[in-house]
Amino acid sequence: MTHAPVISLLIDGRSPADPAQALASDDRGFQYGDGLFETARCRNGNVRLLDAHLQRLRAGCERLGIAFPDELRLRTEIAAVCGQAEEGVLKIILTRGRGGRGYRPMPGMTTTRIVALHPLPSIDTSTPITLRWCDMRLGRNPSLAGMKHLNRLEQVLAQREWNPSSIEEGSIEEGSIAEGLMLDTEGELVSGTMSNVFIVSDGLLITPDLRYCGVRGVMRDEVLRVAAEQGIAVSEEPLWPHDVDHAKEVFITNAVHGIRAVGALETIRWGMGPVTQRLSAIVNC
Amino acid sequence: MTHAPVISLLIDGRSPADPAQALASDDRGFQYGDGLFETARCRNGNVRLLDAHLQRLRAGCERLGIAFPDELRLRTEIAAVCGQAEEGVLKIILTRGRGGRGYRPMPGMTTTRIVALHPLPSIDTSTPITLRWCDMRLGRNPSLAGMKHLNRLEQVLAQREWNPSSIEEGSIEEGSIAEGLMLDTEGELVSGTMSNVFIVSDGLLITPDLRYCGVRGVMRDEVLRVAAEQGIAVSEEPLWPHDVDHAKEVFITNAVHGIRAVGALETIRWGMGPVTQRLSAIVNC
Numbered sequence: 001m002t003h004a005p006v007i008s009l010l011i012d013g014r015s016p017a018d019p020a021q022a023l024a025s026d027d028r029g030f031q032y033g034d035g036l037f038e039t040a041r042c043r044n045g046n047v048r049l050l051d052a053h054l055q056r057l058r059a060g061c062e063r064l065g066i067a068f069p070d071e072l073r074l075r076t077e078i079a080a081v082c083g084q085a086e087e088g089v090l091k092i093i094l095t096r097g098r099g100g101r102g103y104r105p106m107p108g109m110t111t112t113r114i115v116a117l118h119p120l121p122s123i124d125t126s127t128p129i130t131l132r133w134c135d136m137r138l139g140r141n142p143s144l145a146g147m148k149h150l151n152r153l154e155q156v157l158a159q160r161e162w163n164p165s166s167i168e169e170g171s172i173e174e175g176s177i178a179e180g181l182m183l184d185t186e187g188e189l190v191s192g193t194m195s196n197v198f199i200v201s202d203g204l205l206i207t208p209d210l211r212y213c214g215v216r217g218v219m220r221d222e223v224l225r226v227a228a229e230q231g232i233a234v235s236e237e238p239l240w241p242h243d244v245d246h247a248k249e250v251f252i253t254n255a256v257h258g259i260r261a262v263g264a265l266e267t268i269r270w271g272m273g274p275v276t277q278r279l280s281a282i283v284n285c
Numbered sequence: 286m287t288h289a290p291v292i293s294l295l296i297d298g299r300s301p302a303d304p305a306q307a308l309a310s311d312d313r314g315f316q317y318g319d320g321l322f323e324t325a326r327c328r329n330g331n332v333r334l335l336d337a338h339l340q341r342l343r344a345g346c347e348r349l350g351i352a353f354p355d356e357l358r359l360r361t362e363i364a365a366v367c368g369q370a371e372e373g374v375l376k377i378i379l380t381r382g383r384g385g386r387g388y389r390p391m392p393g394m395t396t397t398r399i400v401a402l403h404p405l406p407s408i409d410t411s412t413p414i415t416l417r418w419c420d421m422r423l424g425r426n427p428s429l430a431g432m433k434h435l436n437r438l439e440q441v442l443a444q445r446e447w448n449p450s451s452i453e454e455g456s457i458e459e460g461s462i463a464e465g466l467m468l469d470t471e472g473e474l475v476s477g478t479m480s481n482v483f484i485v486s487d488g489l490l491i492t493p494d495l496r497y498c499g500v501r502g503v504m505r506d507e508v509l510r511v512a513a514e515q516g517i518a519v520s521e522e523p524l525w526p527h528d529v530d531h532a533k534e535v536f537i538t539n540a541v542h543g544i545r546a547v548g549a550l551e552t553i554r555w556g557m558g559p560v561t562q563r564l565s566a567i568v569n570c
Contacts (some may be wrong), residue, residue, distance in 0.1 A: 004515075011310060023308040025296060025399055030308060031378075032437035035320030064438070065445055093316075096441075098305075102479060103437060104444040115308055121386075139424030139498070140470055144438060150315035151436035153349070153429060154389060158379075159389040160350055185425055194387055212425070276560060 007117040008084040010077050027112055028266075029095030032103065032258070033150035035112070035120040036060040041256050042088040043119060047078060049255065057094060060147045061070045066096045067111045076136040077115045084134055087120040089256050095150070096226040113217045120256070125284055128263025128268040128272055129178035132243070140212035148215045158182055158193045179245070181265070184213055189239040199239065199247035200275045206243070209236040216282065219253040219283070226282050232275060249273030251280075292402040293369040295362045312397055314380030317388065318435035321334040321345040325503070325539050327402060332363060334540065337503045342379060345432045350382045352396045362400045374406040374541055380435070405541070410569055413548025413557060414463035416537070417445040417525070419478065422470045425497035433500045443467055443478045462536055465548070466529070469498055474524040480539040481505035484524065484532035485560045491528070492511070494521040504538040505567070511552050517560060534558030536565075543569040 009019055016022035028034035039058050041048040054071065061068040074092075082090055094115075099111035136158040144151070164176050178191040189208050191197055196217040198207045207226050211217055227234045244250060250262035252269060259280045261272050292319060294304055301307035313319035324344050326333040329430075339356065346353040367375055378401075382394035395511060421443040429436070449461050464477040474493050476482055481502040483492045490512050512519045518567055535547035544565045546557050 006311070009310065016310070017470075021301070021306050021310070021311045022310045023312075024305045025294065025301070025307045025401070026304070027308075027315065030312065031322075031435070032441050033435055034438060034441050037316075064442070085377030103440040104449075107440065107454040116310070131328070135434070136428060137426060137475075139429070141422060141424030141439065142470075143421060143442065144424070146318040149314070149438055150318055151438045153319060153434055153436045154426065156317050156319050156390065157349065157428065159387075160363075184425075210558075 005119055007088055007119060010081055010113075010115045011118075012113050013073070013077055017062065021213075023112075024098050027095055028097060028105070029093065029112060029150055033152070034064075035066065035093060035150045036064065037093030037094070037148055037150060038090075038092045038218075039255055040090040041120075042082045042090045044084070044086055045079065045083045047082055047090055049218050049222060050078070052221060053092070053255070056148065056216070056218060057092065061111075062093065063147060064096070064149070065105070066094060067109070069094065069111050069113055074113065077113065081115045081117045084117055084121075089120055090118045090285065091116045091118060093150070093234065108216045114270075123257055124255050125260055127155075128261040128270065129252075130264040131192070131262055132162060132177045134161055134180040134182045135265065136161060136182065136269060138182050138190050138213045140184050140186065142212055145164075145213050146210055146216040154182075155193045157269045178260070183241065188212070189241060190214040192252050195252040195260075196251070197252050198223065199244055200249035200273060201243065201247050203233065204273060205232050205234045206239060207236055208239045216275045217253060217255065219255045219258060222280060223253050223259065223283060227279060230278065230282070232279075249276045251276045266278070282284060290404055292373055292404060292439070294402075295366055295367045295398075295400045297398050298358070298362055300386050308397075309363055310382050312380055312385050313382060313385060313390070314378065314397060314435055318437070319390075320351065320378060320380030320435045322379070323375075323377040323503075324432055324540055325375040326405075327367045327370070327375045329505050330364070330368045330370055332367055332375055334503050334507060337506065338377070338540070341433065341501070341503060342377065342486075345434065346379065346396075348432060349381070349434070350390070351379060352381065352394070352395050354398055359398065362398065366400045366402045369402055370404075373401050373402040374405055375403045376403060378435070378563070383477075404523070408542055410542050410545055413546040413555065414537075415461065415549040416477070416547055417447060417462045417465045417552065419465040419467045420448055421446060421467065423475050423498045425469050425471065427497055428543075430498050431501040440478045458483060463545070468526065471527065474526060475499040476528060479535050480537040480545075482529075482535070482537050483508065484529055485534035485558060486528065486532050488518065490519045490560060492521055493524045493525060502538060502540065504540045504543060506563060508544065508568060512564060515563065515567070517562070517564075533563045536561045
């Protein structure tokens with residue numbers, strides 16, 4: 001069995017002697033998924049869009065009633081972990097802490113901080129990828145919508161539906177599927193399993209509004225910002241599968257890989273479109 | 286800060302030297318809530334309804350594609366942990382194991398086993414309790430319905446809505462609220478935050494059918510079984526708040542405390558009803 005490699009790891013500011021024995025079994029992240037996470041792109045010690053990641057984390061903590069840790073200390077830990085490699089994926093996890101009376105948190109809990117750097121997967125982001133539709137649906141709950149919280153069974157089950165034909169996740173070999181699109185239980189388009197989705201239709205750049213579920217990606221916000229700056233008309237609104245079927249262009253976004261053009265979805269094929277090309281040139285730098 | 290006390294703890298069969306440093310930070314239970322749990326009543330080394338708990342755990346593992354561990358070994362660990370106290374609450378957690386490529390599990394992962402004994406909360410189960418309605422709703426997803434999985438943010442947020450007036454959870458002081466009832470996002474009654482709910486109406490014992498969400502409690506099944514054995518007509522069907530408002534009797538169930546009669550919900554009051562009394566006498570032994 002292989003474990004996900006970690007280049008550098010700090011738990012509550014300390015590097016564990018043995019990462020296999022590092023966390024408390026009564027941590028509420030483990031017991032209930034009672035926490036949040038961020039995944040960011042790290043290059044030469046710099047974290048791309050770090051302020052936006054920390055802002056989303058802080059907003060999530062506020063919604064869940066989790067104490068946001070001292071920001072200077074967190075930034076110091078991030079800098080220490082990201083200084084370990086030229087390229088990498090930064091993962092930050094915050095949980096409500098340890099213990100409590102069952103589901104009920106107790107006052108004054110100490111937030112658990114995990115800051116880890118993982119190797120960057122080698123992916124060719126310039127070639128359009130193939131998507132599939134997932135059977136697994138996302139439950140609707142506005143109280144949790146938008147947050148990158150630790151309750152991710154739906155995404156895990158969605159990714160179990162297909163085997164990427166290549167061992168290198170997201171590689172662009174003939175026939176390999178890089179990502180799956182997910183609908184909510186009412187059939188509305190939400191996102192990919194680990195990405196947000198955009199379509200270009202009637203000259204408009206549209207992405208699902210995520211009012212019921214889904215993660216409000218940092219890269220999603222960045223793409224909306226850059227597009228508006230470029231004079232491209234943008235809209236966040238409900239989308240359905242037929243909107244994708246009839247789209248002129250489709251792309252997905254996440255914080256690690258930026259924009260990835262979609263070339264195929266089931267029987268539909270797209271070329272690299274002008275809006276995708278224009279935004280990729282700015283965002284995927 | 287107080288941590289939840291643990292009387293005895295085995296992680297993958299071993300008693301950790303330091304429970305605060307016991308788990309791998311890449312365990313998928315922690316990363317994604319990718320696992321299941323059971324909470325059972327333990328007395329003089331015996332676990333009440335153990336076969337039913339293990340059966341539910343096995344069924345949940347099958348649905349999630351998690352390898353169910355060797356049952357004899359698991360039973361041996363449960364016996365070792367439960368032999369440590371006259372009374373206690375057994376908690377079993379199984380996770381899919383460590384690592385993987387993001388959400389995607391890898392083949393051949395080794396299930397993580399946590400078997401822990403906690404003190405039994407001292408609760409007077411003979412006095413009717415007071416409930417409230419929670420504002421927090423449960424998202425609908427039939428793919429996850431019924432399982433006691435580790436994605437429990439909704440329950441955590443629901444319990445944050447009120448403070449039990451007494452420090453002793455579930456105690457029956459004037460004005461203290463022992464449990465909250467939860468609706469799904471469409472307004473249908475599902476359960477308590479940590480219990481199932483039954484009503485008696487028109488001579489019928491009814492509990493929500495949990496087709497969209499909620500946990501199919503081991504004690505819920507036991508009560509349905511005992512009631513049928515006693516010649517009480519039972520039904521699992523959709524229920525709504527007004528069904529509770531007009532019920533003749535209301536009670537909640539969980540594996541630790543059995544049946545607890547409900548005496549009050551907002552402005553409604555109930556006495557101890559005959560069906561609740563009859564079933565409690567058999568189940569709460």
